[in-house]
Amino acid sequence: MVMSMELVKEVLSVSKYIFERNLVLGKAGNVSGRVREDGEDLIAITPTLKSLNKLKQGDIVLTNIDGDILTDGVPSSELQMHLDIYKEREDINGIVHTHSPYATGFSFSNSHLKRLEGFGKIKSEYINEIPYKVPGSDELAKYASIALKYEDVLILKNHGIISVGPNIEEAADLSEFVEGIAKTQFVSAILNHLV
């Protein structure tokens, strides 16, 4: 129980952080973390239809890896996507899904988001994308979890981005970094047209 309380606190602090950094707006976005307690995966996830800025401890929903809800409240509509990603990635314990404005702008355009310097090992020129799938659908969960098998960040076309990490804070750092890349790429594209 001690570990799950720590996890809930981390979900709350990261949720507030990404809201304050304008990576999520309104009631959009969701955050989850995983701990192993008594040999079982325990997931803490943000609730549906609440601003990530105003969450309290009791708002965070705990589930097992099969999605059985262990506390009060209704989890994010993207719970299945989070669960499928955890099943595919034993090495990650944090997931952050945002609609951060610049990166999401790329997702709604025909421009691809480049991996700029600072991204670690460059695997390919552009950040991977998956085609549009209805938010909250099993199809989105399936596509996203498969695409994230060998990547830590993914563009969801016409929707937003999702990032994963060894813990929730690192997943959030990656979301913030990708939003920064999107801004830089946007600014440089505009300047190249002006001068």
Ligand SMILES: [Zn+2]
């Ligand atoms: Zn979304």
